[in-house]
Amino acid sequence: DDTLAAALEALAADVARSAGRLVVDERPDAVEVAATKSTATDVVTAMDQASQDHLLSRLREARPDDAVMGEEDGGAAGTSGITWVVDPIDGTVNYLYGIPAYAVSVAAVVGDPTQHGGWRPFAAAVYNPVTDELYRARSGGGAFLVVGDEQAPLVPTSCDSLGQALVATGFGYAAERRERQGRLLLDLLPQVRDIRRAGSAALDLCAVAAGRVDAYYETGLNPWDLAGGWLVAHEAGAVVGGLDGPGESLTWACAPGLRTKFAEVVEVGTRTHLEG
């Protein structure tokens, strides 16, 4: 119900902020790569793990019966039917280089986030600790940007032409997937205003919500990359597609006026280049 969703949204905002402060305040001058994951370019820093440990202990303390699933090692099973899907630093490569576009993403979801299509976020917060921008949303409650004491509703752009659309995207870490993603991008690039690759899927989805880009798409995201930003975009009134979790599956969001044109071009492109 809405009282529970509102409480979980407030908790998501609180823990995302405190993890974000930790990540930015304790950022060493020279960030080091602690380990690599799927490929040599898929890096993890000590702060990814520290932020996740912080999120896990705060969430377990407040909600001991909920499950927690995060990008880094750890996680916990639960009995309540609610899972917290967390990305301790989304935009790790930006964090490594000191580019101020990374975020902590925290979402409460129902269903099993490991099952394609079988889950849905209902309360979430995405926090960029460098700009101190907090994006928050809950199902049916709208989406808001909070900066300091100021809070404003998030509204996508009124763009209705693909040729005028500024489109954000991102790429995975595996070379073979990147090559396919590059082919899809090659199809799209001549048809749109321009492309942005900002480096954080969570912030890209929030950028659609905030009208900072007109649309976003990416294939192969993990639940923690997209859960928080997906709900923010959806509640802001953007049209969103894809909630499938790992694989080659497509996640997209766009201004309402682009609905049919954008969905068609990215869905056809994904079928042609990524699933073919």
Ligand code: IPD
């Ligand atoms: C990555 C970022 C990036 C996206 C990648 C993600 P990470 O997450 O969201 O923008 O293109 O697909 O893996 O590794 O920084 O948490």
